[in-house]
Amino acid sequence: MSDNLALQSVLAFIGRLLLAAIFLSSGFEKLADPSGTIGYIAAANLPLPSVAYAIALVLELGGGILLVLGYQARLVALALAVFTLVSALGFHTNFADQNQMIHFMKNLAITGGFLQIVAFGAGPFSLDARASRV
Numbered sequence: 001m002s003d004n005l006a007l008q009s010v011l012a013f014i015g016r017l018l019l020a021a022i023f024l025s026s027g028f029e030k031l032a033d034p035s036g037t038i039g040y041i042a043a044a045n046l047p048l049p050s051v052a053y054a055i056a057l058v059l060e061l062g063g064g065i066l067l068v069l070g071y072q073a074r075l076v077a078l079a080l081a082v083f084t085l086v087s088a089l090g091f092h093t094n095f096a097d098q099n100q101m102i103h104f105m106k107n108l109a110i111t112g113g114f115l116q117i118v119a120f121g122a123g124p125f126s127l128d129a130r131a132s133r134v
Contacts, residue, residue: 005124008123009123009124009125010125011123012120012122012123012124012125012126013070013123013125013126015113015116015117016067016068016070016073016117016122016123016126017068019067019080019110019113019114019117020063020064020065020067020068021064022110023059023060023061023063023064023067023080024060024061024064024065024068026060027056027057027060027061027064028061030053030056030057030060031057031061034053037053037056038050038053041053041056044090044091046090055083056083059079059080059083063076063079063080063083067080067117069126069127070122070123070125070126070127070128070129071126071127071128072128073117073121073122073126073128074117074118074121074122074128077114077115077117077118078114078118080114081111081114081115081118084107084110084111084114085107085108085111087107088103088104088107088108088111091103092104092107
C-alpha cells in the first residue's frame with residue numbers, strides 16, 4: 001500500500017468516526033431521556049413525536065454504529081444525510097437566532113460529509129471493503 005493510499009485509508013476511517021461520534025452521543029442522550037426528547041420534538045410542532053423519536057434513535061445509534069464499522073456505508077450515509085437535513089429544517093430555521101443559524105450550517109456541513117461517503121464509499125478500513133475482497 002502506497003503512503004498516499006495508506007493516508008487516505010486512515011483519513012476515511014477517522015472521518016467516519018468523527019461523523020458517527022455526534023450521532024452516537026446524541027442517540028445515547030435520547031435513550032437516557034425519551035420523554036424529554038419526545039417533548040422537544042412536539043415543541044417543534046413536528047408530527048408524530050413518538051414515531052420521530054424512534055426513527056431518530058434507530059438512525060443515530062444504529063446508523064452511527066454501522067458507519068463506524070463501515071457496513072453498508074453508502075446507504076447508511078445517505079439515510080443520515082437525509083435525517084441531518086430534515087433535522088436542520090425541523091429544528092434550526094430561526095435564522096434571527098445566531099445559535100440556530102450555526103446549528104443549521106453545521107447540519108449542512110455534516111450532510112456534505114455524508115454525501116462524500118455516498119459518493120466515494122467507506123474506504124479500505126471498513127466491512128464494505130472487506131466484503132468486496134472476499
